[in-house]
Amino acid sequence: MERYVPSIAAQFSLKTSETIMSNLFTPTKVGRYTLSHRVVLAPMTRLRTIQPGDIPSPMMADFYGQRASEGGLEVIEGVSISIPARSYLGAASFYHDGQMAGWKAVADAVHAKGGRAFMQLIHGGRQSHVEMTGGVAPLAPSVVPFDGVAVTKDGFVPASPHRAIEIEEIPGLIEEFRVAAQRALDAGFDGVELHGANGYLVDQFIQDGTNKRTDAYGGPIENRVRFLKEAVEALISVWSADRVGVRISPSGEWGGISDSNPEATFTYVAKLLNQYGLAYLHVIEPRIKGDSTLHEGHPPVAVKYLRPHFSGPIIAAGGFDRDSAMAIVEAGDADLVAFGRHFSSNPDLPYRLKHNLPLTPYVRDAFWGGDERGYTDFPAYQQELAEAV
Numbered sequence: 001m002e003r004y005v006p007s008i009a010a011q012f013s014l015k016t017s018e019t020i021m022s023n024l025f026t027p028t029k030v031g032r033y034t035l036s037h038r039v040v041l042a043p044m045t046r047l048r049t050i051q052p053g054d055i056p057s058p059m060m061a062d063f064y065g066q067r068a069s070e071g072g073l074e075v076i077e078g079v080s081i082s083i084p085a086r087s088y089l090g091a092a093s094f095y096h097d098g099q100m101a102g103w104k105a106v107a108d109a110v111h112a113k114g115g116r117a118f119m120q121l122i123h124g125g126r127q128s129h130v131e132m133t134g135g136v137a138p139l140a141p142s143v144v145p146f147d148g149v150a151v152t153k154d155g156f157v158p159a160s161p162h163r164a165i166e167i168e169e170i171p172g173l174i175e176e177f178r179v180a181a182q183r184a185l186d187a188g189f190d191g192v193e194l195h196g197a198n199g200y201l202v203d204q205f206i207q208d209g210t211n212k213r214t215d216a217y218g219g220p221i222e223n224r225v226r227f228l229k230e231a232v233e234a235l236i237s238v239w240s241a242d243r244v245g246v247r248i249s250p251s252g253e254w255g256g257i258s259d260s261n262p263e264a265t266f267t268y269v270a271k272l273l274n275q276y277g278l279a280y281l282h283v284i285e286p287r288i289k290g291d292s293t294l295h296e297g298h299p300p301v302a303v304k305y306l307r308p309h310f311s312g313p314i315i316a317a318g319g320f321d322r323d324s325a326m327a328i329v330e331a332g333d334a335d336l337v338a339f340g341r342h343f344s345s346n347p348d349l350p351y352r353l354k355h356n357l358p359l360t361p362y363v364r365d366a367f368w369g370g371d372e373r374g375y376t377d378f379p380a381y382q383q384e385l386a387e388a389v
């Protein structure tokens with residue numbers, strides 16, 4: 001009889017797995033789902049849809065399939081809910097039926113490996129350009145000078161001048177969120193995440209640096225969260241609360257956003273969201289600005305002050321490595337940790353973290369657009385080892 005000889009990788013994993021004892025690698029519940037570990041894929045816009053029509057490409061399905069794991073959670077990149085909601089050429093959207101097959105393939109790829117996928121829904125608001133919005137001025141709660149960027153066929157370009165949303169237009173915008181949420185359900189996803197972070201439209205309403213309105217959607221915080229509240233309720237009407245998450249970025253600086261009192265504002269937001277029984281609250285630490293670390297060495301602060309006000313699961317994100325992720329879960333300030341850049345170059349990141357294996361460095365040049373290179377060509381650790389022998 002042939003003797004079974006485990007591969008080098010299998011022997012290695014057997015040896016190391018015995019040494020790891022951390023809550024990061026234990027099961028937890030997120031809404032109605034039980035996950036088997038707490039290492040989450042953070043949403044990352046990678047500008048790899050097929051043009052025209054923002055069709056989700058087969059390489060996107062590969063990307064998400066590669067990063068899926070049994071009982072693992074992925075948050076799918078920001079998906080614009082309409083044409084005027086778009087910010088970046090090549091970015092994901094979901095507003096027409098021609099996109100359904102591509103999105104189904106993404107959901108199927110994640111499910112084939114036993115993973116869960118929440119689709120992040122976004123309206124870019126003033127972070128856009130007329131070439132992306134279908135020729136109309138980008139929308140915002142108020143007109144406030146903004147020197148941010150959008151992506152068109154000419155690459156990163158200055159955002160176009162925006163206009164203030166009329167109060168009568170708001171129900172239509174909320175309806176766009178609801179319709180996109182329904183499409184995500186029809187495509188077979190497991191939930192949706194409202195993008196309330198990084199200075200996009202929902203965040204523009206929340207924070208007083210960008211919201212100068214004097215009507216029911218501006219002024220005191222109770223009014224500034226009205227848009228958030230209505231959008232969340234629209235998503236809940238489709239999915240029920242236990243399959244809806246919300247992402248926020250207190251004191252984040254991406255998108256020229258600011259607030260006169262971020263701690264008070266986001267404490268209010270956490271308390272408000274706590275009432276719904278959401279699947280989770282996803283919090284980006286302010287040491288991160290969009291896709292970069294702005295403040296090296298800063299400890300996580302936002303989850304710490306929000307934790308007492310939100311009793312559901314909290315996902316912390318932004319600048320985590322293995323040790324800090326294990327520490328924050330151990331401390332109880334967060335229940336799960338989302339990884340962006342490290343996950344981009346390590347498709348088997350949960351496995352590598354669990355077994356304390358080396359990480360492949362990420363490739364910033366491949367973040368924003370391109371082909372499979374720097375996107376789906378990163379090997380898993382076992383494959384790396386096999387190739388090395």
Ligand SMILES: Cc1cc2nc3c(=O)[nH]c(=O)nc-3n(C[C@H](O)[C@H](O)[C@H](O)COP(=O)(O)O)c2cc1C
Binds near residue numbers: 043078247288338
């Ligand atoms: C290329 C790239 C694209 C991103 N796109 C999104 C996005 O679509 N939605 C979002 O909420 N955050 C986005 N982010 C932010 C990440 O989700 C995450 O918060 C950030 O990378 C910090 O986490 P990290 O230190 O683990 O990379 C993006 C980041 C990168 C690097």
